[in-house]
Amino acid sequence: xxxxxxxxxxxxxxxxxxxxxxxxxxxxxxxxxxxxxxxxxxxxxxxxxxxxxxxxxxxxxxxxxxxxxxxxxxxxxxxxxxxxxxxxxxxxxxxxxxxxxxxxxxxxxxxxxxxxxxxxxxxxxxxxxxxxxxxxxxxxxxxxxxxxxxxxxxxxxxxxxxxxxxxxxxxxxxxxxxxxxxxxxxxxxxxxxxxxxxxxxxxxxxxxxxxxxxxxxxxxxxxxxxxxxxxxxxxxxxxxxxxxxxxxxxxxxxxxxxxxxxxxxxxxxxxxxxxxxxxxxxxxxxxxxxxxxxxxxxxxxxxxxxxxxxxxxxxxxxxxxxxxxxxxxxxxxxxxxxxxxxxxxxxxxxxxxxxxxxxxxxxxxxxxxxxxxxxxxxxxxxxxxxxxxxxx
Ligand code: ATP
Ligand code: MG
Numbered sequence: 001x002x003x004x005x006x007x008x009x010x011x012x013x014x015x016x017x018x019x020x021x022x023x024x025x026x027x028x029x030x031x032x033x034x035x036x037x038x039x040x041x042x043x044x045x046x047x048x049x050x051x052x053x054x055x056x057x058x059x060x061x062x063x064x065x066x067x068x069x070x071x072x073x074x075x076x077x078x079x080x081x082x083x084x085x086x087x088x089x090x091x092x093x094x095x096x097x098x099x100x101x102x103x104x105x106x107x108x109x110x111x112x113x114x115x116x117x118x119x120x121x122x123x124x125x126x127x128x129x130x131x132x133x134x135x136x137x138x139x140x141x142x143x144x145x146x147x148x149x150x151x152x153x154x155x156x157x158x159x160x161x162x163x164x165x166x167x168x169x170x171x172x173x174x175x176x177x178x179x180x181x182x183x184x185x186x187x188x189x190x191x192x193x194x195x196x197x198x199x200x201x202x203x204x205x206x207x208x209x210x211x212x213x214x215x216x217x218x219x220x221x222x223x224x225x226x227x228x229x230x231x232x233x234x235x236x237x238x239x240x241x242x243x244x245x246x247x248x249x250x251x252x253x254x255x256x257x258x259x260x261x262x263x264x265x266x267x268x269x270x271x272x273x274x275x276x277x278x279x280x281x282x283x284x285x286x287x288x289x290x291x292x293x294x295x296x297x298x299x300x301x302x303x304x305x306x307x308x309x310x311x312x313x314x315x316x317x318x319x320x321x322x323x324x325x326x327x328x329x330x331x332x333x334x335x336x337x338x339x340x341x342x343x344x345x346x347x348x349x350x351x352x353x354x355x356x357x358x359x360x361x362x363x364x365x366x367x368x369x370x371x372x373x374x375x376x377x378x379x380x381x382x383x384x385x386x387x388x389x390x391x392x
Pocket of ligand 2: 188
């Protein structure tokens with residue numbers, strides 16, 4: 001039996017005249033993510049997209065798994081595509097959905113007929129098919145309000161499509177439809193979640209990671225690679241730029257008051273990140289900060305960090321979330337187990353015993369003045385390392 005995957009693109013349908021741009025971006029993303037599975041045709045019509053394997057060897061289970069992680073898809077179903085003839089539709093529905101029909105206690109049939117020349121209207125299709133299902137699966141009862149299983153029949157141009165309950169898609173907007181932004185990624189729990197959340201809003205991601213060898217190890221950087229690979233299953237490829245941060249951290253440690261160490265370090269991060277981001281064509285910076293989570297994330301500390309960002313907006317999607325809520329998402333997107341591996345991040349190198357929780361901007365600026373800020377940034381930016389990672 002010919003099988004396809006039918007996608008509903010939810011929020012996209014609201015975008016009026018821009019809809020086609022969004023849909024085209026979505027199809028482009030799908031082609032990129034499924035390209036190694038074989039020849040596939042993508043047919044767009046009326047807020048649905050049909051993914052039709054042309055090649056015998058296309059692994060539809062794998063295609064379905066990958067599509068469930070692509071932003072911009074609200075719901076998806078595997079369907080049987082059958083001849084537009086009731087003689088074909090009735091037995092095909094019973095056969096194709098046999099397992100689900102056996103398992104369910106209640107069901108209803110929903111029919112749509114976009115081909116108005118089809119001789120049965122929607123209520124007639126429901127009546128006929130409902131009757132045949134009850135004959136073949138006598139344990140079933142009809143429940144039109146809360147059925148275990150909805151048997152869907154959609155009569156379209158070329159075929160009638162039969163499917164069971166729709167699966168929930170990843171939602172959001174197609175990656176790339178909102179432009180590109182730079183995620184400051186550590187090896188922690190928060191930043192991969194922040195990355196995922198902004199990719200969900202249609203941002204293509206560019207990752208920036210600060211490393212301080214020999215205080216931070218190669219394994220810490222590998223951990224960032226695996227986190228990005230995992231996020232890229234949703235967001236598509238994420239290029240990574242690694243910034244050498246050792247010298248900057250040593251200079252701060254040797255010349256600035258200990259209680260301001262973290263704040264000054266974070267200001268260096270933001271300055272470097274903004275320059276790299278602009279260079280790479282990014283329109284915003286993203287961090288995994290959340291108010292009050294650590295000393296460097298009090299309102300006053302955030303104000304001191306943010307003060308060095310000159311132009312780009314700074315997105316902090318986790319700002320009002322509890323750690324529990326962040327962990328829940330990190331488990332869902334499968335980054336949690338990697339995030340908790342115990343390799344040190346540059347933020348945990350030289351951490352002060354008593355960090356200032358309410359730093360004042362002029363005090364921080366004064367403390368920082370003893371450093372040659374420009375020269376240190378220049379040196380770091382002249383020694384960037386670029387890494388290409390891909391998801392599947
Ligand atoms: P995370 O779990 O993301 O590490 P956190 O709660 O540990 O966050 P901090 O270590 O203060 O908080 O970092 C706050 C944010 O700064 C991170 O979410 C991330 O966006 C950025 N950041 C921290 N360390 C690095 C790093 N080594 N490279 C790039 N960005 C970093
Ligand atoms: Mg951290």
